[in-house]
Amino acid sequence: MEGLLFNRIEKFQNRIAFIDENEKKIRYKDIISISNNISKIIDSGSLTLLITRNKYSCFAIYIGLIRCNSVILFQDEFYTSLGIKKLIKEYIPDFIVCSIEEKNKFTQYEFIFNEDDYCILKSKKKFFHNIHKDLSLLLPTSGSTSSPKMVRLSNSNLLSNTKSIIKSLNINRNDRTITTMPLSYSYGLSIINTHLYRGSSIVINQYSVLERNFWKLLDKYKVNNFGGVPYFYEMLDKIKFHKMHLPSLRYITQAGGKMNLNLSKKLVKICEEKKIIMYFMYGQTEATARISYLPWDKAKSKVSSIGIPIPKGKMWLIDNKGKKIKQKLKKGDLIYKGKNVCLGYSNNYKDLSKGDLNKGILVTGDVAKQDEDDFFYIIGRKKRFLKIFGYRINLDEIEKYISKKGIECACTGEDNNLRIFIKKTNKNTNINKILLSIFSKNIKDYKIYFVNEIPRNHAGKINYSKLK
Secondary structure, eight states: OTTTTTTTTTGHHHHHHEEOOTTTTTEHHHHHHHHHHHTTOOOOTOOOOOOOOSSSHHHHHHHHHHHOOOOEEETTTOHHHHHHHHHHHHHHHSSSEEEGGGGEEEEEEEEEEEEETTEEEEESSSSOOOOOEEEEEEEEEETOSSSEEEEEEHHHHHHHHHHHHHHTOOOTOEEEEOOOOOOTHHHHHHHHHHHHHHOOOEEEEOOOSHHHHHHHHHHHHHHOOEEOOOOHHHHHHHGGGGOOTTTTTTTEOOOOSOOHHHHHHHHHHHHHTTTEEEEEEEOOOGTTTTEOOOGGGGGGTTOOOOEEOOOOOOOEEEEETOOBSSSSTTOOEEEETTTOOEEEEOOOOOOGGGGOOOOOOOEEEEEEOOTTSOOOOEOOOOOOOOETTTTEEEEEHHHHHHHHTTTEEEEEEEEEEEEEEEGGGGGGGOOOHHHHHHSSSSOSSSSEEEESSBBBBEEEOOOGGGOO
C-alpha cells in the first residue's frame, strides 16, 4: 500500500539510515528487521502513544509503527508527567512506547518488547477504539502545553507533503541531515520523513547548536543540510556562523515562525558567500508541516516573503466577507489547499472515528499579502491582534520592532492592555520611545514585565501560555 510512508525502504537495504547517538551506523536492512518484529506484536489499526526522544531506538520503533499501520499518538519526553497521564486518560492507547527507565510509571501496561533502551508496553485491559481507516498520526498542535488537542493526519497527508518537500528542496539519496528538533514536532518529523523516503541518512544528535560536539558531528559525517526554527538561527548568529568553515553543507532550511528581517538578510549574505542554499519556509502542523518555500534565487530580493506554495499546493487570500482578494498587496486571511491538509482535530479517543472534516482546505489563521509576482508575505496571526486607543495593532509587529533594537521580548495582552515581557538584561531600555516610533503617539496602556528568560517550548518557539 503506497499510503504507508516507509513501505519502499526495502530498496535501500544496504544504505545507511542512521548514525546513532553512539555514532554507530544503522542500515535500512536493520530497520526493516526491527519493523518486521514490531509487526508481530502490534496490531494494524491499534493506537500507540509514542513518547519521543532523539534516540535511534525511538526512531526505529516509529518507522516500525508506520509500517505496521498502527496509529501513532505523539508526545515529547519534555511533556509533563501530568500531561502524559491526561493523554492516556483521554485516549486510552493500546500500546505505549517509552524509554526503559520510564516503563514502571505505567502500571496499567506490561512490557512486551524492547529495542536497545526503548520499549513497547501493552495495555493489560482491552479497549475498543473506533478509528477511521485513513488516520495515521496524531501530532500536538504547535505550542501545546496541558491540552491534549491533537492534529489528525492521514497516510495521504504524510505521503503528499513528503513528496512535495522532496521536490521543492531537491532532496536526493546522497543527502545527510542532522537532528535539531524533536521527533514529535511536525517540522522536525517532516525532515526525518523526507530523508527516509529518499533513502538518505540521518545523524541523530542530542547536542545544542551551542555545543562543539554538534559541529564535530556535522564535520565528521559530512552532513550537508539541517533545519531550524528562528531561535536556532539566532543562536547560530551568536556563535558567529559567518566565521565557520563548513565545506560539506549544501543547504539549510528555516521554518517554525517568522525570523527577524535583519537576521534573515544577514543569513542570506553569509550563505551566498559560503555557497550554501538557504530556504525560508512556512508551514503548520495542520498541513503536515510545510506549506510554502522561498526559492533560493529569490532569497535576496524577497527575503521577508514565505514564497510560493509547495508543489501541488495552492494559496490565496480572502477578505472579511470570505471573498477572494484579487488586488495585489492587499491584506487578507491566508487560505491553503492541498492533499497535505489534515483531517481535523482530536481531543480524545471519541474523535478518532471522524473522517476528513477539512476536505483539503486550511484556514491558516494568518494575515498575509501577495505581491505582483504572486509571492506571499505574512503580516501576523489573526488572533495576535488587539486594540489600543482604537488602533488595531499586531503583537508580532511590536515584537519585531523591539527585536530590531537587539532586545529579546514577547508580547501578549487584550484590548487596551498590552503586556511586554523583556529579559532583565535589558532593564534600562526605553520601551515608550520604541513604541512611539510605531504608533506616533504616547502609548500608556501597556505594562512591562522583566523575566530571566523568555519561555520557549522544546522546538524553540515562544511559549506564550507561560507568560502570565
